[in-house]
Amino acid sequence: MRFSFSKMMLWLGLAFLYAPMLILIIYSFNESRLVTVWAGFSTKWYGELMRNDKLLDAVGNSLKIAFLAATASVVLGTLAAFVLARFKRFKGSTLLRGMITAPLVMPEVITGLSLLLLFVAMAQLVGWPASRGMTTIWIAHTTFCTAYVAVVVGSRLTEMDMSVEEAAQDLGATPVKVFFNITLPIITPALVSGWLLAFTLSLDDLVIASFVSGPGSTTLPMVVFSSVRLGVSPEINALATIIITLVTLLVFASWYYARRVEKSRIRDQLAAKES
Amino acid sequence: MALFRAIKKRFVETGWLKQRNGVIAIPYLWLLLFFLVPFAIVLKISFAETEIAIPPYTDLATFEDGHLMIDLNLGNYAYLFSDDLYLTAYLSSIRIALVSTLLCLLIGYPMALAISRAPASTRNVLLLLVILPSWTSFLIRIYAWIGILKPNGYINNLLLSMGLIDEPIIMLHTDFAVYVGIVYAYLPFMILPLYANMMKLDHSLVEASSDLGASPVTTLFRIIVPLTKAGIIAGCMLVFIPAVGEFVIPELLGGPETLMIGKVLWEEFFNNRDWPVASAVAIIMLALLIIPIMWFDRIQNKQMEQA
Numbered sequence: 001m002r003f004s005f006s007k008m009m010l011w012l013g014l015a016f017l018y019a020p021m022l023i024l025i026i027y028s029f030n031e032s033r034l035v036t037v038w039a040g041f042s043t044k045w046y047g048e049l050m051r052n053d054k055l056l057d058a059v060g061n062s063l064k065i066a067f068l069a070a071t072a073s074v075v076l077g078t079l080a081a082f083v084l085a086r087f088k089r090f091k092g093s094t095l096l097r098g099m100i101t102a103p104l105v106m107p108e109v110i111t112g113l114s115l116l117l118l119f120v121a122m123a124q125l126v127g128w129p130a131s132r133g134m135t136t137i138w139i140a141h142t143t144f145c146t147a148y149v150a151v152v153v154g155s156r157l158t159e160m161d162m163s164v165e166e167a168a169q170d171l172g173a174t175p176v177k178v179f180f181n182i183t184l185p186i187i188t189p190a191l192v193s194g195w196l197l198a199f200t201l202s203l204d205d206l207v208i209a210s211f212v213s214g215p216g217s218t219t220l221p222m223v224v225f226s227s228v229r230l231g232v233s234p235e236i237n238a239l240a241t242i243i244i245t246l247v248t249l250l251v252f253a254s255w256y257y258a259r260r261v262e263k264s265r266i267r268d269q270l271a272a273k274e275s
Numbered sequence: 276m277a278l279f280r281a282i283k284k285r286f287v288e289t290g291w292l293k294q295r296n297g298v299i300a301i302p303y304l305w306l307l308l309f310f311l312v313p314f315a316i317v318l319k320i321s322f323a324e325t326e327i328a329i330p331p332y333t334d335l336a337t338f339e340d341g342h343l344m345i346d347l348n349l350g351n352y353a354y355l356f357s358d359d360l361y362l363t364a365y366l367s368s369i370r371i372a373l374v375s376t377l378l379c380l381l382i383g384y385p386m387a388l389a390i391s392r393a394p395a396s397t398r399n400v401l402l403l404l405v406i407l408p409s410w411t412s413f414l415i416r417i418y419a420w421i422g423i424l425k426p427n428g429y430i431n432n433l434l435l436s437m438g439l440i441d442e443p444i445i446m447l448h449t450d451f452a453v454y455v456g457i458v459y460a461y462l463p464f465m466i467l468p469l470y471a472n473m474m475k476l477d478h479s480l481v482e483a484s485s486d487l488g489a490s491p492v493t494t495l496f497r498i499i500v501p502l503t504k505a506g507i508i509a510g511c512m513l514v515f516i517p518a519v520g521e522f523v524i525p526e527l528l529g530g531p532e533t534l535m536i537g538k539v540l541w542e543e544f545f546n547n548r549d550w551p552v553a554s555a556v557a558i559i560m561l562a563l564l565i566i567p568i569m570w571f572d573r574i575q576n577k578q579m580e581q582a
Binding site: 005006007010013014016020021023027035036037076077080083087090092096099103106113114117118121124139140142143146175203204207210221225228229231240247248255259 | 298303308309382383401419429561567
């Protein structure tokens with residue numbers, strides 16, 4: 001009885017999660033400007049989208065920031081996760097743990113406001129950043145993405161078999177060598193998914209970017225937000241369809257990649273045991 | 276390449292201890308500067324006064340005739356407590372976040388249970404299906420609900436055409452829409468920790484319970500739920516804490532009477548340009564959330580250490 005109830009809830013829950021997105025996709029091909037009334041198939045809103053320069057500029061800004069923030073946060077997040085998972089407790093390790101978990105739940109308005117006030121105070125004190133823009137958004141995104149990357153990489157680090165690392169160390173490899181030759185190749189799938197997660201989080205952020213942005217650094221969510229405030233429009237539906245499709249492809253590709261890596265790892269392990 | 280070799284040589288020469296400290300220092304300093312220090316500045320500015328200047332607040336410390344004057348202005352806090360708007364906004368944010376968290380738990384728990392009991396091959400696909408929406412744009416997913424809920428939206432059109440109602444039901448710009456939005460956006464964050472916790476569950480305990488004659492409902496509430504307590508707490512904190520400070524959802528789906536503190540902070544900052552009051556609003560929000568945040572932190576750490 002409970003079994004079938006939970007199964008039913010699963011399907012209802014998935015329907016709840018996907019129905020709104022399906023509706024968006026279907027109505028992005030609607031001929032009419034009235035989004036909720038079907039008036040025939042058309043792809044004209046996609047063409048309209050391509051002619052919207054303001055939007056395309058914002059897409060460029062967003063992609064640039066997301067790429068740089070994801071890359072920086074993978075470096076910082078991996079270092080943080082490695083320190084927490086492999087180093088024995090040191091003075092301040094509790095604080096580091098706290099600074100890794102707190103950003104995961106911190107309301108965005110608080111993070112955004114606090115970073116803006118920091119940048120303003122720094123500009124007064126040391127004269128940098130002279131103005132806010134792409135760099136300040138990049139710093140803000142790198143900071144909160146670092147926490148997510150650290151969690152993803154950290155769980156992989158605690159899961160993995162430490163005996164390989166220990167064996168390398170016993171055979172005389174320096175810690176740096178162990179990290180680059182043993183640990184890094186094993187946690188690569190986690191780095192990839194951490195990078196992708198950071199990339200999508202940065203691409204999606206409205207609130208924090210709104211606080212720390214300046215003139216000329218409008219990101220995609222800001223443009224979408226200002227037009228969504230005015231109501232629904234078929235262009236936004238078309239844009240949503242493109243975003244949903246790209247993300248779906250990206251997530252499935254990374255899932256497939258992770259599964260292949262995992263499978264070949266298991267195969268190698270089995271082969272090693274047999275020989 | 277020469278640079279790389281020089282760095283490598285330095286690494287080898289300075290020895291393990293210095294490398295270790297260097298490795299710790301990089302993420303540590305970054306997070307200290309860009310996550311912790313900002314809160315101190317918010318606290319400082321919450322004691323300042325608004326001024327028409329750049330930046331738009333007064334300095335706390337002034338130096339006059341050899342006297343260092345520190346001027347702590349408690350006016351912003353007094354103002355927050357004197358105006359009903361803020362108190363109501365805090366209370367209704369907590370109420371809305373609590374109800375949404377509970378709804379997420381009620382919907383997410385059976386979903387997580389069903390996924391954890393699915394065969395190994397479908398389990399991963401189901402999990403992926405749950406996570407996927409949270410990877411696509413948050414803004415877009417909230418936007419989707421405007422079209423669904425508005426007076427001439429999909430639900431009303433459907434019900435009208437079926438003859439079930441005579442005039443559209445007002446759903447958009449109400450608290451109901453805010454609940455729908457929060458549950459929709461945060462449901463995956465509830466399911467993930469629950470699922471992770473259920474996968475660690477020792478199944479022999481569940482079997483023992485049913486072998487001893489407990490009904491499935493008894494087993495659920497006396498064995499499975501208590502054993503997945505950590506997942507329940509983690510999931511609830513992941514939903515509750517950010518939901519209290521939510522801005523986008525009440526802004527797009529809520530009505531004028533939907534008061535949420537994240538929206539109030541945004542308006543103080545962007546519309547009224549009152550940075551000190553916005554800072555005071557943030558400090559009180561943090562004070563309210565510090566206990567849930569520390570609770571979440573402890574649960575996270577315990578799970579990291581157990582693994």
